Amino acid sequence: MKISRYATQWAAKVIVWMGAFSTLAVMIWILIQVLMEGLPLLHLDFFLDSPRQMGRSGGIFSTIIGTMALTAVAIIIATPLGVGTAVYLKEYTRETRLTRLIRFGTDCLAGVPSIIFGLFGFVFFVIFLKMGWSILSGGLTLAVMILPTIISTAEEAIKAIPRSYREVSFALGGTRWQTVARVILPNALPGILTGVLLGVGRSVGETAPLILTAGSSLLVPTSLFSPIRTMSVHFYILAREGISMEMAYATGAALILLILTINTLANWLLWRYVRKKRG
């Protein structure tokens, strides 16, 4: 029995539609699951109060500080390194074996599993450099993890700048560095910022490497050398220990909201950038 091409097409399209919608459905299910139980529990006190009784009560203030501090350290270290690498690759050299090696290295770094970063951070920052379990150790480990992302997006942003910009700058007598600093970077800024925001998003979500390098203290940190627990780590511990399911849901909801905000910001920036380029 020969099935007509059109019947096959219809069947295939139905399957594809079903596939796409089940994907969408599952995505929404996961988000709704946490948000539904968690959102009602979010109120101002939750954010301003630190966890008490090991997380059974109180809020998540210290974890918010921890998350912010770790992310800040990571961004401060990774951004100059990442942008610098991208600038060098695009502006100062041509495609050579070295540049291909650097790119390969960056891609490999991007693929390293987070637990390996955790092991590395533990043995290198915590033990070897004697930084102990601290914001510094955790932040440096995160910096290394988000470096490839920043390099890639910065490179894309710089690549997108039309050659004419550079030619004009050189024609006017500008040095390479002046061109970079005054023409390239300002124009690539939105793209670079998107990369930074992606890095922030990743930092917020990481858990395994942070448990091994930043510790899990519930106290508000007093210095870069204090141990700290981030929101993700707190969520993980609450969820697994069954200490308080409500607190777990609430922390999870807060986490999702944070990620949503960061993502929306990144998208908005990208949209504005694309519009500016068109207009």
Next chain:
Amino acid sequence: MIKEKFLEKSLFLVALSSISVLALIAFFIFEQGVPLIWKAGPFSFLLGERWFPSQGSFGIFPMIVGSFWVTIGALIIGVPLGVACAIFLCELTPAAVSAAFRPMIQLLAAIPSVIFGFWGLIVLVPLIRNYLGGPGLSVLAGSLVLGIMILPTIISISEDSLRALPRTLKEGALSLGATHWQTIWRVLLPAARSGIVASIILGMGRAIGETMAMIMVLGNAVQMPDSILSSTRTLTTNIGIEMGYATGDHRQALFATGVVLFFIIMGLNTLALVISGRRRS
């Protein structure tokens, strides 16, 4: 001029940061792990079926098998769904709809793995336990969660590959009388093949490297799974779950597990790069 030279040299050093870090990571992990692989004997480490650190047995074969099955499971779920979504976004919907879809996929990619693990623990595990049997914490749970987690990777890269195809390809096929679906199935997909395969390999890399969500839903029994309903542990969860307490040989054995992981991921990465031919942005 000196300033220019100085800046160029500094930027050169900065650019070396990513490979230097990679080398550092490799160095420290190997330094901790390799001595133990040597001490236990590479074959008995890799192929040994008993992992019992308190008695000095360090065989990681069950974990290799566990990683393997969970990853295959994740691909079985993630690849068809992912490619279907890519086709959907690229061919079957107007640009406005796919533009709306894209932020959702990005959001999915940004959600922390612990949230996925949590959902798996709260929703999937009880379902599996009550309707399919076994403890619920199983290869099946792990594959499902992991499959969902790698969807964004597969979707976005496959979609990019499809979109990058020249329009003439599609127009040519249609003008020769092929239906839309025939065009997709026989012309576009094969043409985008290298990109799709690259996305699969990257998805595989992500799946093999996942830790937290897997600790939450796999059950972590130190055995080779004998069905998709049985519990197991992966190379990553082996490290994650025992690192907290491990000292001495035990700790080095965990680093050694890391060494094995490192090689596997590097191998996959190289494969992906070779297949995609050019560096994907």
Next chain:
Amino acid sequence: MGSTSVQPFAESLAEEYMVHYPQEKIYVQGGGSSAGIHAVRSEAAQIGMSSRPLMPEEKDLIAIPIAYDAITVIVHPSNPLDNLGTEQIRRIFSGQMKNWGPAGGRNHAITLVTREEGSGTREAFQHLIMGKTEISLGALVQDSNGAIRQLVADDPHAIGYISLGLVTDQVKALKIDGVEANVENIKERRYKIVRPFLFVFKASPERQVKNFLDYILSPPGQNLLVQEGLVSVTTISATPPGGAPSK
């Protein structure tokens, strides 16, 4: 830092202590008994928490029991069994008995769960109950007492072991050989699956450390621990807790 079994109690103590003495700061960290002891030696931490006795090579440090903890075997509240013999427990945890039927329970496979290798609680369980019998490699593994409790609370056919202090009404603690795990039985040495929680420190502790330790051993400190489910050091007094495998 140190044992994750001791950790929740140390954190409660620290929290209370810092309420009374706000200028003191105490950071509590997990990592395991061995890691904690190691940290004290390398001076990364001033106090190590341990749920196992010091080994001979660690005797240069001082260990003080701050409380005693019983390990209980737990099952789901709906499990019809109330009591198991030591021999039965051994056969279940080694994987020899795979079904609840022969023990008198429902005819269903047993879901076995244990702590991970290296855990002080697991070592204590091995030492105090299992003796020479190995825990089955097919057992599910969770990396904290709380996670085990959670698993047993969710799975009607599960069995595991946790600190007595962590038992809630989400799970049921079994009697072992007819003896229930409670303070009375522990005091009378009838329930023998007991281990000391130790605070470990270097020979001459700083004043801060001494103050915290004094607080812990004082009535308010001990009361806090008793409220949380541990057994006070004063209850056990001179005689050391049961260390040999029972029977």
